[in-house]
Amino acid sequence: MTSTRPRRRADAERSIARITAAARDLLSRDPDATIDAIAEAAGVGRMTLYGHFKTRADLVEAALVAVLEAGEATLAAVDLGGDAREALSRLLASSWELVAESAALLASAQGVLPAGRIRELHGGAGDRVADLVRRGRDQGAFRTDLPVEWLVNVVQYVLHGAAEEHRAGRIATADAARIVDATVQSVLAAPSHNPHT
Amino acid sequence: MTSTRPRRRADAERSIARITAAARDLLSRDPDATIDAIAEAAGVGRMTLYGHFKTRADLVEAALVAVLEAGEATLAAVDLGGDAREALSRLLASSWELVAESAALLASAQGVLPAGRIRELHGGAGDRVADLVRRGRDQGAFRTDLPVEWLVNVVQYVLHGAAEEHRAGRIATADAARIVDATVQSVLAAPSHNPHT
DNA sequence: CTTATCTCGTATATTCCCGTACGAGATAGG
DNA sequence: CCTATCTCGTACGGGAATATACGAGATAAG
Numbered sequence: 126m127t128s129t130r131p132r133r134r135a136d137a138e139r140s141i142a143r144i145t146a147a148a149r150d151l152l153s154r155d156p157d158a159t160i161d162a163i164a165e166a167a168g169v170g171r172m173t174l175y176g177h178f179k180t181r182a183d184l185v186e187a188a189l190v191a192v193l194e195a196g197e198a199t200l201a202a203v204d205l206g207g208d209a210r211e212a213l214s215r216l217l218a219s220s221w222e223l224v225a226e227s228a229a230l231l232a233s234a235q236g237v238l239p240a241g242r243i244r245e246l247h248g249g250a251g252d253r254v255a256d257l258v259r260r261g262r263d264q265g266a267f268r269t270d271l272p273v274e275w276l277v278n279v280v281q282y283v284l285h286g287a288a289e290e291h292r293a294g295r296i297a298t299a300d301a302a303r304i305v306d307a308t309v310q311s312v313l314a315a316p317s318h319n320p321h322t
Numbered sequence: 323m324t325s326t327r328p329r330r331r332a333d334a335e336r337s338i339a340r341i342t343a344a345a346r347d348l349l350s351r352d353p354d355a356t357i358d359a360i361a362e363a364a365g366v367g368r369m370t371l372y373g374h375f376k377t378r379a380d381l382v383e384a385a386l387v388a389v390l391e392a393g394e395a396t397l398a399a400v401d402l403g404g405d406a407r408e409a410l411s412r413l414l415a416s417s418w419e420l421v422a423e424s425a426a427l428l429a430s431a432q433g434v435l436p437a438g439r440i441r442e443l444h445g446g447a448g449d450r451v452a453d454l455v456r457r458g459r460d461q462g463a464f465r466t467d468l469p470v471e472w473l474v475n476v477v478q479y480v481l482h483g484a485a486e487e488h489r490a491g492r493i494a495t496a497d498a499a500r501i502v503d504a505t506v507q508s509v510l511a512a513p514s515h516n517p518h519t
Numbered sequence: 520c521t522t523a524t525c526t527c528g529t530a531t532a533t534t535c536c537c538g539t540a541c542g543a544g545a546t547a548g549g
Numbered sequence: 550c551c552t553a554t555c556t557c558g559t560a561c562g563g564g565a566a567t568a569t570a571c572g573a574g575a576t577a578a579g
Contacts, residue, residue, distance in 0.1 A: 134553090134554055134555065136554090137554075137555060172556075173555080
């Protein structure tokens with residue numbers, strides 16, 4: 126997969142890496158970030174960027190692919206077996222920022238990339254989280270009164286919110302993981318019993 | 323406040339109302355909605371719009387003010403006394419669409435309006451929800467292990483997500499209220515006891 | 520009815536961003 | 550050292566959106 130084109134110089138490789146990194150950074154914060162701004166943030170000229178990415182859509186797609194691949198890798202590295210609650214904690218601890226970033230980039234891609242292409246790229250990522258949720262339901266650890274798709278989406282939104290608050294400096298890096306975990310766990314938890322209503 | 327300028331014709335008043343309504347509608351769905359599109363949706367010519375709102379920022383601010391005022395009115399009409407959980411349910415039932423809309427418009431205003439102006443306008447709205455959360459904590463109904471500001475924000479994000487899912491047709495109007503209530507309640511609820519970990 | 524106000528079209532200026540063209544200079548790689 | 554590749558500046562054209570200018574016609578309000 127990395128050797129699609131055998132002939133490419135090392136500095137070009139480096140430029141591409143810096144550009145996609147900058148694109149991930151800027152686009153996840155502002156979906157309308159300028160190509161100029163991305164090139165500048167990457168430390169390359171605008172024309173260099175155009176040399177590697179013909180169009181804006183190409184750049185967005187590259188950034189999206191990069192973050193989704195990173196997400197897949199992380200997901201694959203995390204042990205999702207055993208108790209669903211603990212698996213979820215492990216997953217969140219190691220990847221909540223990444224997931225939040227992917228959600229933001231997904232929003233960026235909306236309207237720029239054809240819908241089919243997005244679903245194709247995003248494909249597996251969400252499904253595996255959904256699987257974890259379903260497994261948790263089978264174990265009796267997670268709630269069953271709300272649709273799985275909704276729960277997965279809520280997790281996305283919570284992570285997105287946490288990332289934003291964190292960037293704004295309203296929650297400290299040290300606290301972020303704990304806050305995210307506590308919030309998500311209580312959304313997914315099966316109601317042990319309802320003393321009221 | 324409604325009589326800032328005593329001399330204005332009735333049809334102008336009507337035009338302004340239609341324009342702000344259209345602006346609320348379009349901007350809450352697409353932050354980059356064109357002035358043309360808003361004028362057309364309002365059923366007025368583009369030049370008529372410019373006659374009332376000098377600049378795009380003026381229009382955005384007007385829409386934001388309108389929805390925040392509506393939110394304040396709704397908030398004031400809801401009985402926030404008694405059991406905090408029930409008060410929260412009442413609040414969500416009667417205003418979740420409105421709050422979601424205000425959040426979307428707030429995102430629209432980001433970057434168009436100066437940050438100080440936004441905080442100034444938004445001011446009271448969030449505070450009163452925060453008060454409700456604090457009251458629930460004093461009653462022992464709501465959790466105390468997470469910051470109040472974070473909890474308020476999570477409510478916002480959940481509502482925002484619900485609105486989006488609803489628009490996309492992935493959750494039915496009839497179910498929306500129940501889903502929102504169940505989700506938010508479980509985020510805010512004090513952990514009755516932790517059978518695990 | 521008369522006037523001040525409002526509506527709204529056309530035309531135009533401005534700004535911003537995307538994307539292309541051309542070409543000179545730097546550098547990796549053999 | 551030599552060449553293919555990469556970097557990157559300037560310049561240009563196209564398109565979209567904001568905002569202004571001018572002016573003719575409709576209408577509310579006294």
